[in-house]
Amino acid sequence: MSTCAELHVAAGVIRNDLGQVLIARRAVHVDQGNLWEFPGGKLERGETARQALCRELHEELNLKVLEASPLIRVRHAYPERHVLLDVWQVHRFEGSPIGMQGQPIRWVLPDELSRFSFPAANRPIVAAARLPDRYAILDDDTGDDAVLRERLHRLVSRGISLIQLRARRLGMPRYEALAQYAAEYCRAQRVTLLMNADSDWVSGIPVAGVHLTAQRLMSLRERPLDEARWVAASCHNLAELRQAERIGVDLAVLAPVQPTPTHPHAVPLGWQTFAELVDQVNIPIFALGGLSPDDIDHAKAHGAQGVAGIRGFLR
Numbered sequence: 283m284s285t286c287a288e289l290h291v292a293a294g295v296i297r298n299d300l301g302q303v304l305i306a307r308r309a310v311h312v313d314q315g316n317l318w319e320f321p322g323g324k325l326e327r328g329e330t331a332r333q334a335l336c337r338e339l340h341e342e343l344n345l346k347v348l349e350a351s352p353l354i355r356v357r358h359a360y361p362e363r364h365v366l367l368d369v370w371q372v373h374r375f376e377g378s379p380i381g382m383q384g385q386p387i388r389w390v391l392p393d394e395l396s397r398f399s400f401p402a403a404n405r406p407i408v409a410a411a412r413l414p415d416r417y418a419i420l421d422d423d424t425g426d427d428a429v430l431r432e433r434l435h436r437l438v439s440r441g442i443s444l445i446q447l448r449a450r451r452l453g454m455p456r457y458e459a460l461a462q463y464a465a466e467y468c469r470a471q472r473v474t475l476l477m478n479a480d481s482d483w484v485s486g487i488p489v490a491g492v493h494l495t496a497q498r499l500m501s502l503r504e505r506p507l508d509e510a511r512w513v514a515a516s517c518h519n520l521a522e523l524r525q526a527e528r529i530g531v532d533l534a535v536l537a538p539v540q541p542t543p544t545h546p547h548a549v550p551l552g553w554q555t556f557a558e559l560v561d562q563v564n565i566p567i568f569a570l571g572g573l574s575p576d577d578i579d580h581a582k583a584h585g586a587q588g589v590a591g592i593r594g595f596l597r
């Protein structure tokens with residue numbers, strides 16, 4: 283049998299001012315026919331992914347890309363071909379899109395994407411399209427729930443829309459009260475709150491999902507919640523990332539990228555190793571450890587979804 287060459291494809295998650303993303307329906311007779319897709323196509327000889335993205339979006343939609351940044355790279359083996367989907371986020375463009383090949387197109391809110399049928403490779407792309415580029419971790423270094431509530435309000439007022447509640451020092455009745463409060467508050471504010479807690483415990487609380495510690499992740503044989511809720515995980519190496527991919531987590535945090543005062547003995551990965559690890563799994567990954575929102579562009583350039591942080595988001 284001949285070895286299957288990897289087909290390099292550039293695709294765009296195009297956003298409009300309403301926060302909707304553009305999807306198109308593939309023709310019936312082509313590979314992955316009739317399914318919805320993020321517009322794009324194969325790289326031509328000598329082209330970079332970015333050049334191919336611009337050319338394809340012009341050919342397929344009559345759009346001119348003005349601003350784009352890398353979102354996620356996904357490798358997938360279909361029975362008849364292996365693809366590398368190089369997915370970009372298009373923030374600014376000129377023109378109003380039309381299906382130049384007669385393909386139906388639609389603008390949909392990111393949270394509506396799960397209602398459409400995409401090719402199998404698209405699962406992590408849909409997750410990446412739904413996620414922001416910053417992930418704030420609410421940690422109880424003080425053990426004071428009033429301080430935690432104030433920090434939660436501050437994060438939300440700054441436009442943070444993805445938050446992890448990690449309050450290990452509060453005792454049980456207080457943690458439960460805080461979790462209940464935070465879940466309801468975040469739901470009302472349209473903020474995705476993930477609880478760093480046991481998934482069984484979380485099922486009684488109106489929270490958007492769970493965040494697994496690396497230890498909990500490694501002890502699981504399957505995804506602990508169904509697809510209606512988010513599952514995130516903390517990872518530090520390739521074995522943990524692979525396990526996260528195996529059980530189907532939606533997003534991961536990879537740490538520590540830089541030295542951090544909270545983990546003075548942990549050896550930082552550095553950006554180069556971070557990028558090498560990210561490239562080996564199909565999961566949206568946030569960089570964590572000694573970083574702040576100022577590092578987002580740098581993180582994206584190294585394959586990250588964005589940056590996660592504790593103190594960096596409260597300053």
Ligand SMILES: Nc1nc2c([nH]c(=O)n2[C@H]2C[C@H](O)[C@@H](COP(=O)(O)OP(=O)(O)OP(=O)(O)O)O2)c(=O)[nH]1
Nearest residue numbers: 291293313314319320321322323324365401403404
């Ligand atoms: N554009 C795009 N392709 C996808 C997605 N998901 C997915 O698995 N693919 C696969 C299907 C195809 O095997 C390959 C893309 O090839 P394509 O046939 O669209 O490429 P193209 O636009 O250059 O097509 P053509 O000019 O050769 O007809 O990637 C997606 O979201 N967008």
Ligand SMILES: [Mg+2]
Nearest residue numbers: 321322323324
């Ligand atoms: Mg195409």
